[in-house]
Amino acid sequence: MKRFRVLLSFIAPYKWFAGQNVLLNILAAIFSLFTFSLISPFLKILFGVVPETMHPGNFVLSKDWFTDFLNYYISHYIDKAGPGAALVGVCILVITASLFRNIFVFAANNALAYLRSATVRDMRKKLYNKVLRLPISYFTESRKGDVMTRISNDVEEIQVSIMGSLVMLMRDPVTIIIFLVFLFLISFKLTLFSLILMPLSGWLIGRLGKNLRAKSFKGQEQLGKLLSVVEETLGGLRIIKAFNAENKMRDTFYSINNVFTKIYRRVLRRRYLASPLSEFLSTISLMLVMYFGSVIVLSGSSEMTSDQLIVFLVVFSQIIPPAKNITTAYFNVQKGMASLQRLEYILDADETITEKKDAVACKSFNEVIKYENVSFAYNNDLVVKDVSFTIQKGQMMAIVGKSGAGKSTLVDLLPRFMDVDRGSITIDGIDIRDIKLGDLRDLMGIVSQNAILFNDSFRNNIAFGSDDNSYQEIEKAACVANSHEFIMETPDGYDNNVGEGGNKLSGGQRQRISIARAVYANPPILILDEATSSLDTESERLAQKAIENLMKNRTSIVIAHRLSTVRRADKIIVIDEGRIVEEGSHDELLSNKDGLYAKLYNMQMME
16 A cells, blocks of 8 residues: 555656546547447337327436437437438447547547656656665665666566556546446446456456565566676676686576576466456356346347347446456556565665754864764665864875775765764864765865766866856866867867767766866865775876866875875874774884884885
């Protein structure tokens, strides 16, 4: 029930279109019923058994009055135009009723088309916005391929299975109800007998669909794993080839693909069984109704005549397709609900990084950044342990230590990519959790080890996140980052596309573009996370020069693997297993021969 409420929350803004659809479906069903109800008078005209009715009498809401009314006008029309013309008139009337019915069917489906497309659009928007709001730590635990599957395949499954079934769920019950009312007017006893057969069919079909949702859920999980393998293959193709690991990756892919295929085959088997089973049960129902109705007619009961039995069977046969459609819709909905359940996993994920309602604005950094007894854990595993230090405005502070010591995690807490578990981080005496999130991140520029560029132009990558793409400011930022020359050597200059992830550029060029992005943002606080450690000597020299230009008149936090790059730092803190073990300037730390910094520095000098 909860999942239906989730789905209804997406449909609610477009309830007017749902109302339109229901209304138009009612009109379509009425015209459809009108078409079939003319079969009886058509048969009577054909066989010359129309009873003479002088006048239907005063209006009474009853079956007899409507019958007399119809017979009166048919008799009058036959007397005036003759049997042949009457048949033509009935045919034209049937065609006209059919025309209006199909017009209303199209209009109803057209209203539903907008509801379906808008609902799926909003679903993807909400999922994407949720992904943007989730903390970075969420994606260290979730496969990106699986998240992509939920946003793409699962939403599409909901669109096909559940939203596609709305046509049947909103049209066919209306048709069945209107047709049943008409059948009750013809024969209460025979209609009641017909209704007794339906629960049996529903029970048998329900048994089939019971575990369809569970199978579908497992299938979508396997598809997520499959896409994760594909993503890893595309991202690591160079390594796969270099280490001759094609067979290993192929075996992994084949194994997951085979499991997915088996699950998917079972899902399709149950899905495809629904239609023939429904049709078989419908045929049994129709034959039983025909037999029971024929017994009533042949017994001489005045309740039903032979032509009415024919009309009854025709109309009842028209109930079978929508009933069958509802069965199909039930199976589709069960399959789609599995995908909806997977979407809930993202939609219900905790948004640990939130902005307080009374958050304060903070447009500038004036004095000091302070870490006080800060601790942070991934899955209860402490990676930052009771860390305290201060950074004065204009200072360059370096953080060094072994790989996995917690350096990157420590600086990721400052822009609130994650929140501290214990302790606090303040800027000018204000806890960062009390500052508006947008203002906090506007104070910082980040250059990471892996330069992240987007499949766009140089211009848009440098001005990323800004609405004011001033060409002069972009060019100025590129010059500061030593990027202008190689940008102008490309065919389209600043409008040249950098490729997916910047794959048209060298590592050094990508890094300098990311530095230019930080220059353009002009933040007072700069975070450099091993920004040159992956570059060759020449690229490092150019990037280091760009970084020196960037750091002028800014407060800088530098994570460094190569200790030679942090000699000029005002303060260096040494992290080991999440704790600060040393703190001071380069010369002060080197003076302690037994200290970790001195050991690391001497090891690098010997390389």
